Amino acid sequence: xxxxxxxxxxxxxxxxxxxxxxxxxxxxxxxxxxxxxxxxxxxxxxxxxxxxxxxxxxxxxxxxxxxxxxxxxxxxxxxxxxxxxxxxxxxxxxxxxxxxxxxxxxxxxxxxxxxxxxxxxxxxxxxxxxxxxxxxxxxxxxxxxxxxxxxxxxxxxxxxxxxxxxxxxxxxxxxxxxxxxxxxxxxxxxxxxxxxxxxxxxxxxxxxxxxxxxxxxxxxxxxxxxxxxxxxxxxxxxxxxxxxxxxxxxxxxx
Amino acid sequence: xxxxxxxxxxxxxxxxxxxxxxxxxxxxxxxxxxxxxxxxxxxxxxxxxxxxxxxxxxxxxxxxxxxxxxxxxxxxxxxxxxxxxxxxxxxxxxxxxxxxxxxxxxxxxxxxxxxxxxxxxxxxxxxxxxxxxxxxxxxxxxxxxxxxxxxxxxxxxxxxxxxxxxxxxxxxxxxxxxxxxxxxxxxxxxxxxxxxxxxxxxxxxxxxxxxxxxxxxxxxxxxxxxxxxxxxxxxxxxxxxxxxxxxxxxxxxxxxxxxxxxxxxxxxxxxxxxxxxxxxxxxxx
Amino acid sequence: xxxxxxxxxxxxxxxxxxxxxxxxxxxxxxxxxxxxxxxxxxxxxxxxxxxxxxxxxxxxxxxxxxxxxxxxxxxxxxxxxxxxxxxxxxxxxxxxxxxxxxxxxxxxxxxxxxxxxxxxxxxxxxxxxxxxxxxxxxxxxxxxxxxxxxxxxxxxxxxxxxxxxxxxxxxxxxxxxxxxxxxxxxxxxxxxxxxxxxxxxxxxxxxxxxxxxxxxxxxxxxxxxxxxxxxxxxxxxxxxxxxxxxxxxxxxxxxxxxxxxxxxxxxxxxxxxxxxxxxxx
Numbered sequence: 001x002x003x004x005x006x007x008x009x010x011x012x013x014x015x016x017x018x019x020x021x022x023x024x025x026x027x028x029x030x031x032x033x034x035x036x037x038x039x040x041x042x043x044x045x046x047x048x049x050x051x052x053x054x055x056x057x058x059x060x061x062x063x064x065x066x067x068x069x070x071x072x073x074x075x076x077x078x079x080x081x082x083x084x085x086x087x088x089x090x091x092x093x094x095x096x097x098x099x100x101x102x103x104x105x106x107x108x109x110x111x112x113x114x115x116x117x118x119x120x121x122x123x124x125x126x127x128x129x130x131x132x133x134x135x136x137x138x139x140x141x142x143x144x145x146x147x148x149x150x151x152x153x154x155x156x157x158x159x160x161x162x163x164x165x166x167x168x169x170x171x172x173x174x175x176x177x178x179x180x181x182x183x184x185x186x187x188x189x190x191x192x193x194x195x196x197x198x199x200x201x202x203x204x205x206x207x208x209x210x211x212x213x214x215x216x217x218x219x220x221x222x223x224x225x226x227x228x229x230x231x232x233x234x235x236x237x238x239x240x241x242x243x244x245x246x247x248x249x250x251x252x253x254x
Numbered sequence: 255x256x257x258x259x260x261x262x263x264x265x266x267x268x269x270x271x272x273x274x275x276x277x278x279x280x281x282x283x284x285x286x287x288x289x290x291x292x293x294x295x296x297x298x299x300x301x302x303x304x305x306x307x308x309x310x311x312x313x314x315x316x317x318x319x320x321x322x323x324x325x326x327x328x329x330x331x332x333x334x335x336x337x338x339x340x341x342x343x344x345x346x347x348x349x350x351x352x353x354x355x356x357x358x359x360x361x362x363x364x365x366x367x368x369x370x371x372x373x374x375x376x377x378x379x380x381x382x383x384x385x386x387x388x389x390x391x392x393x394x395x396x397x398x399x400x401x402x403x404x405x406x407x408x409x410x411x412x413x414x415x416x417x418x419x420x421x422x423x424x425x426x427x428x429x430x431x432x433x434x435x436x437x438x439x440x441x442x443x444x445x446x447x448x449x450x451x452x453x454x455x456x457x458x459x460x461x462x463x464x465x466x467x468x469x470x471x472x473x474x475x476x477x478x479x480x481x482x483x484x485x486x487x488x489x490x491x492x493x494x495x496x497x498x499x500x501x502x503x504x505x506x507x508x509x510x511x512x513x514x515x516x517x518x519x520x521x522x523x524x525x526x527x528x529x530x531x532x533x534x535x536x537x538x539x
Numbered sequence: 540x541x542x543x544x545x546x547x548x549x550x551x552x553x554x555x556x557x558x559x560x561x562x563x564x565x566x567x568x569x570x571x572x573x574x575x576x577x578x579x580x581x582x583x584x585x586x587x588x589x590x591x592x593x594x595x596x597x598x599x600x601x602x603x604x605x606x607x608x609x610x611x612x613x614x615x616x617x618x619x620x621x622x623x624x625x626x627x628x629x630x631x632x633x634x635x636x637x638x639x640x641x642x643x644x645x646x647x648x649x650x651x652x653x654x655x656x657x658x659x660x661x662x663x664x665x666x667x668x669x670x671x672x673x674x675x676x677x678x679x680x681x682x683x684x685x686x687x688x689x690x691x692x693x694x695x696x697x698x699x700x701x702x703x704x705x706x707x708x709x710x711x712x713x714x715x716x717x718x719x720x721x722x723x724x725x726x727x728x729x730x731x732x733x734x735x736x737x738x739x740x741x742x743x744x745x746x747x748x749x750x751x752x753x754x755x756x757x758x759x760x761x762x763x764x765x766x767x768x769x770x771x772x773x774x775x776x777x778x779x780x781x782x783x784x785x786x787x788x789x790x791x792x793x794x795x796x797x798x799x800x801x802x803x804x805x806x807x808x809x810x811x812x813x814x815x816x817x818x819x820x
Contacts, residue, residue, distance in 0.1 A: 057432055062355070089434035099425045102448050111443065112433035160429075167433065270722035277633055280625030281642060284692060288649050291660050345555025353552050363556055365814070366563040372743070372810035373566065373803070374750025376777045380784070380799045381566045384573050405562045412559065438548040459651075466653035469752040469777075473784055497655045497753060500662070513656055520651045528644050 006074070008033045008171060008201045009054065014068035016049050016058070023049050025225045026068065031171075036193065036202045038212035038233070041222035042248070047205045050222070051173045054203065055091035056084050072171075089116070092164035096176040098156030100148025105140050108148040108159055112167040130166035134158040135192050154185020161189065165196065172196075174204040178211065190215050209249050213237055221245045292517060299514025302507050308515075312479045316495060317505045321512055323481040327396065327489030330482060331475060332464040334400025335407060336457060342404075343411030344453060350412075351419040352441055371409035378406045379473035387474055394488040399475030406470060407460035414459070418452020419445060455530045462523040465516065468493045492516050570803055574796030586797060592763045592779070594787070599794040601801065603763050607680075607773030608802075610766060611755060612748040614684025615691055619748075620741050622688070623695030627740075628725060630696070631703040650693035658757030661686040666758055675770035678760030684769070686754050691744035698743060698817075702736020703729060739817035746809040750802070752777040776802045 009031035016024035024046045031037050039047045052058040053066055056077060069076045077087055089112065100108050107114075109127040118126065127144075131137040136158040140151070148159055157177055164172055174193075178186040193202060193215055206212040212219050213233060220230035221242070228242050240246045310320035346363065354360055382402030392398045422445050430444035468491075476488035477498060490498075492512055499509035578586050581599055589600015630642055665685050670677030710732055714724040730737070760772020761782060774782075780795050780802075787795050 055432060057428060060428065060431060085434045085436055088432055093432040095425060095429065095432075097425065099423075099429050101426060101429060101444055111430070112435070114443075115433065115435050115439055163429075163433065266720060266723060270720045273722040273726070274633065277625045277629045280622045281629040281634070281638070284622065284626055284649075285642065285645055287689060288645055291652065291656070294660060294663070295656060342555050342558040345552050346559060349552040349556035353549055362560060366559040368814055369563055369807065369810055370559055370566075372746050372750075372806055374752065374777060374806060376750070376752040376780050377566070377570065377799050377803055377806075380573075380780060380796060381569055383784070384796070385565065385569050389569070405566070408559055408562060437545055441548075462651045466651060468653065468655045469781055472781075493653050493655055496653075496659070500655070500659050501757060509659070513659065516653055517656065520653070521648070524644060524648050524651055528647070 006033075007031055008073065009203075010069075010071040012069040012071065014050075014053065014066065014070060016046070016053055017065045017067075018049075018061070019063045023225050024053075027227045029220065029227055029230060031201060031203060032218075033201050034197055034199075035217040036197050036204060036215055037230075038204050038206050038216035038219045039222055040206060040209055040212050040219060040248070044224060045222040046225040047222050048175055051093070051175050051203065051205060054171070054173055055088045055093055057088070057093060059084065085115075089167050090169055091171040091173060092167060092169035094157070094160050094164055094172065094174040094177045096179050098153055098160055098180070100151070100156050100159055103148060104145045105148050105151070105159060106144040109162045109166050111163060116167075126166050127162075130162040131159075133165050133192060133196055134162040135188050136162055152185075154181045154188065157181060157185065158189060158192070161192065165200075169200065171201045171203065174202070176205050176207045179207040186211070209251070221248060223248075295510065295513045295517050299510035299512075299517075302511030303515055307508075307511055311481055312495070312508075315504055316479065316499050316508055321492060321495060321508070321515065323479055324490050324492045324495040324512070325515075327475070327482055328465055328491040328493070330396045330485065331399045331403060331471060331489065331491060332461055334396060334485065335403035335464050336461065338401060338404035339408050339411050339460065340457060343408050343456075344415050346408075346412045347415035347419055348441060348445075351416050352437070352445070367409045367412050370405065371413075373406075375406060375467055375470040376473075378402055379470040381405075382470060382474035393486065394474065394476030394478075395486045396475060396482055396489050397485045399471045399489070399491070400485075402470050402474045403464050403467060406467070407463055410460050410463065411453075411456050414456025415449070415453045418449040418456070421452065422448040451530050455527050458523055458527040458530070462520055462527075465491075465519055465523070466493055467491075468497050472497070492519075567803070570796060570799050574793060574798075574800040577790060577793040578797045578800070587801065590765070594783070594791040594794065597790060599790075599797070601776065601779070601798055603765050604774050604776045604779050604798070605801070606765055607759070608749055608775040608777070608805075610680050610769070610773065611683040611687060611759065611775060612745055614680055614769065615687030615748040616741065616745055617688075618684055619688030619691045619744065620695055623692050623740070623744070624699055624737065626692065626696045627699035627703060628730075630700045632721070632725060632729075646693050646696050649689070650697075654690065654751060654754040655757075657686050657690055658754035661754065661758040669770065673770055675768075676760060676772060678758060678772045679770045680759070680766055680773055681769045682758040683755045683773070683775075686758055687748040687751060690751060690754060691747050694747050695740045695744040698740035699733070699737050702733040702740070702817075705736070706732050735816050735819055739813040742809050742813040742816070746806050746813070749775075749809070750777060750806055752781045756781050776805075 007030040011027055011029040014024060014027045015022060041047055049058065054070060058064045066078065070078065101111060106127055109130055110123050113123045113126055128137060131140065136155060139155060148156065151159060178189055216233045218230060219233045219236040221228045221236065223244055228245055229240065236245060237249055240249065307320040309322050311323050312321060313319035350360055350363060382398055386392045386398035386401050387394055426444050426448055427440055430440040435443065471491050472494045475491065477490045477494055478488040479490055482489045493516060496509055496512040496516065499505055499512065586599060586601060588602045590602055591598045591600050630639060634642060661682055665682045666677040669679060669682055706729060710728055711724055714728040719727065755775055756778045759775065759778060761774045761778055762772040763774050766773050776798050779798050784795055
């Protein structure tokens with residue numbers, strides 16, 4: 001295990017707004033190194049907003065605004081001297097629908113590497129490593145120059161994972177990455193998540209409670225912009241402290 | 255018994271039949287018109303399109319010889335127009351779609367573009383003549399003609415490019431940003447390739463307008479029949495050549511031949527543009 | 540460094556975005572500077588309502604050409620607008636997929652055909668048949684109106700179709716659910732709801748007709764006189780410029796630019812109105 005005394009992320013009293021609407025009401029949360037943290041909750045619970053705050057992707061929406069602190073390795077990501085593009089390379093994101101760019105398989109994975117102007121030989125090597133980590137290499141190694149769009153849905157999502165892993169981020173955020181996928185593709189993505197957590201910190205919004213139970217170390221339950229509780233998955237699923245958590249994980253609402 | 259409501263139903267049924275018949279008739283009439291124009295020009299013109307016609311310089315005012323210099327002139331003027339209008343138009347489109355929200359400046363830009371789209375080509379001709387030919391002293395030349403046409407096609411390129419850029423899914427931009435790209439990198443590496451088809455389609459339609467235009471080029475590029483030697487040479491485009499041959503009754507054969515050649519080019523341009531759009535639609539589904 | 544290059548790219552795009560504004564300003568200024576002095580010299584009223592156009596004598600009155608432009612355009616609208624609206628309804632509501640796939644590219648092709656080709660076709664087909672069947676020289680307002688009617692079809696059809704397709708489908712479904720038949724739905728619900736788009740289409744079509752030069756030059760006869768019937772030849776504002784610009788110098792050239800100003804003002808008024816109506820919704 002990594003250094004327990006210093007969490008990877010420390011979220012302190014985070015509030016998030018869209019125009020005047022407060023969608024996250026002051027969250028405190030620590031995310032440990034090399035853990036898989038699942039954030040579960042019904043629609044409108046603020047999970048997507050929280051994930052998009054962690055790599056400041058929410059900046060893209062001019063209506064959005066945050067208060068509080070999100071500390072990554074001792075440094076608040078809202079500080080003025082933070083270079084947002086660097087932050088996003090350190091904190092990668094996989095979206096809910098597979099979104100290959102209209103480029104070849106290779107160029108999709110190399111997209112972020114070209115931006116940091118990595119040499120050609122290094123890029124090729126890095127692309128292969130990333131595709132291996134997301135368990136896609138064997139399927140695509142002979143057709144790296146075909147369009148990313150030509151892959152199946154599950155392959156596309158693993159391509160998107162490879163694209164993030166190629167940049168060797170410290171944290172990987174996944175926002176319902178398996179929501180549109182078949183069970184076999186889902187299983188493969190979950191397998192690679194279990195493998196890569198040795199190197200990365202993973203925050204995932206699973207698409208259902210069962211997935212959270214399968215892969216997480218810890219689980220946080222969010223409801224309407226509040227973090228109700230966060231604990232090890234054993235405790236959340238067997239003995240939650242809050243009645244609402246218990247209702248949600250047993251399927252009484254959501 | 256015939257109640258008033260039933261009676262109304264029968265009349266409205268008859269009305270509907272008549273209306274639908276009229277609508278179909280109008281559509282078929284317009285198609286027939288188009289076909290008759292195309293067939294007339296091609297039927298009378300195709301026999302004159304020979305290898306000599308395409309490769310020889312017009313002689314004796316265009317009475318003899320071919321149309322080679324007018325093909326070259328049309329080509330060069332179109333290249334100049336596209337080369338100038340494309341960066342301006344695509345730049346404007348990216349500015350409108352990516353760099354700003356709707357405000358007074360974008361309103362003025364849109365108003366200008368829509369106004370430019372409505373200005374008659376003869377007014378572009380007047381402007382090109384006084385500005386490029388006289389004031390900038392470019393003379394009657396390929397350059398003057400191309401610059402004038404560039405302004406004329408600018409609104410088309412802006413509109414089609416902006417539509418294409420706006421059609422690029424937001425998530426492409428998010429992916430690019432989330433991989434550490436800056437705005438400029440996102441626009442050039444993620445948005446631009448996705449909007450390419452739409453932009454190419456707008457460009458091809460603009461090429462068609464350049465080839466078809468007469469009024470604006472006759473006042474700015476002149477009507478010289480020599481083979482142009484540089485961008486500052488005066489030239490005569492195919493459309494202008496056809497106009498002069500037909501209007502002054504110099505040679506009906508060559509007029510028809512030139513017209514058929516223009517129609518074939520316009521035809522090809524439209525086919526290419528439609529193929530691109532259809533592929534785009536098929537792909538985005 | 541990153542943020543500097545971002546600022547630079549922002550500035551470059553902004554500069555490019557100013558191109559259309561600068562083009563419009565340049566065109567307006569240069570046409571005005573060339574044409575305004577002679578209007579000032581003659582007097583606006585005398586220029587616009589003057590009956591004689593005699594460049595060699597220095598007399599510049601463009602009223603017959605205004606009448607020519609307006610009459611040919613009205614004729615084009617009367618002939619072209621109903622057909623255009625019918626075609627748009629056809630495309631939006633009635634055309635089977637195969638017909639639609641033929642018709643849309645056909646309309647695009649119609650828009651792509653050079654205006655000189657239309658003029659030439661009119662000269663070969665329309666002018667002689669008017670001369671033979673209706674009398675007069677054939678080169679006439681009627682011939683010009685027919686050609687212009689064909690030429691405004693693409694504009695009228697595409698903008699009308701877009702405004703019909705933009706209507707929420709609940710309009711149509713609601714009307715059909717009330718038991719209206721297809722034609723009643725179109726005439727009492729769809730056309731009224733798409734009214735502003737259709738008006739904009741008609742105005743833009745009229746703008747195209749007034750601005751058209753090369754097609755009408757061949758079929759209108761170009762005589763500078765007030766027409767007495769639709770079978771008489773006329774000269775329009777555009778053809779006046781197109782015919783004489785090639786050899787005009789001095790005051791004559793200025794008077795042609797002044798003609799351009801009048802044309803420019805008419806078009807700007809029409810287009811601004813159309814833009815305003817289309818946006819109003």
